[in-house]
Amino acid sequence: MNLNTGYNYIPLCFFIGVAHRGVVIFLFEVYVPGTSVIGLQWGDEAKGKIVDLLTERHNVVVRYQGGANAGHTVVFGGKKYKLSLVPSGIFHPTVQCVIAGGVVIDPVQLLSEIDRLAIEGIVIGDKLFISDRAHVIFPWHKLEDRVYDEIGGGEAIGTTMRGIGPCYRDKVGRSQAIRLGELFRDDFKSRVETITESKNKILKAYGCTELPDANQIFDDYTAAANRLKPYCIDTTAYLLNEIDKDTPILFEGAQGALLDVDHGTFPYVTSSNSSGVGIAAGSGVPARFISKMIGVIKAYTTRVGGGPMPTEQDNEVGNKIRENGNEYGTVTKRPRRCGWFDAVAARYTARLSGVDAVAITLLDVLSGIGELKICVAYKIDGHETTDFPSECEKLRRAEPVYITIPGWNEDISQVTDFNKLPNAAKMYVKKIAELLKHPVEIVSVGADRKQTMYV
């Protein structure tokens, strides 16, 4: 296996120093310990499993953007665990998990996730740190999510209704934002009162009848804050200190790069930088400390919510993929839109995120589908291109140009050696590697840790 994660010695620079009688050459090797896992499509690429696999090579696992709009599933020992905010590293007893400042947190929901994990035998103990800089999601954010998506005009974004966008909007707007560290301050009550009053005026104008109550929010959030207090620290300082100690750190991306607010299919995106560019901003760790970037792709494409998806198969093929892959949202249970693998989109996000290697997940889902197609170019307004358009409306007009690859019928979910896959499946994986111009290092054929091949 050539995973090369965690401990990477990268010779970055040579210095030449002059000693008394001659030239002394010093070779400085800089130890770069960061690995990151990024979804290269529209989310739901089974990143949680890949993070879980890589965790044993790292001491710290960091979530740095998004919030409880994410849903990560990890399966081992015959049990299935679902995570939304808690990093997937939590299942490894010696790993420190960090929710960094770029994440938006609903404290009440986070506690219910922590409590649910405890019932399932996963005790958080002192294995979790949460940034005091993380912005807090309040009940008005969830109401705004509903109101704004409904009145948005045109096609709805189809958000997860978790208040993610409105919370990030307030973060950027600043005056009505509250960070986790502020929940412990004396002026928290008066801030909640002021903001609730102002938010309620607007919500009322939009026809909302059930409005948030400041006293209730203060009580609920104070109770939650008191329980979260032991976890709440300056995670930026913590991570920078760990970097100084050369601690191997794993960065766990949420959503997928095509949902990146700046580089994705705007406006049908999430409100954070979910591509590789978001790691530094969300965690406070400079990008040059990420030595290995692993891009995760499904063997096909899915999308939840609105927005263009050129390879969507709103037909029997799409239905078959959805049923084989149980393609229903972990968070919202919505049926996912399913289609062929889009190499134009994945090549774009692999380049954008600076990917070194690729993990392909859910290859087993394609068994028995028949002939398979891969989109290798778009035809837009009569012109063929392999460039991913910056404009969503252009992407809407893109007609996929496909190549066809033979399919396979065998159940491959128990295969653990890449060479033992049916030839057609091997060919499919190799074709994707060729189109993305990156090696495929991991192939996953099921949710369990054991259903994994290292190429």
Ligand code: IMP
């Ligand atoms: P939001 O992040 O809830 O604001 O939703 C914005 C868009 O991103 C919607 O189309 C969601 O369906 C999509 N989205 C958000 N989180 C995820 C995810 O974890 N997986 C897949 N899609 C997501």
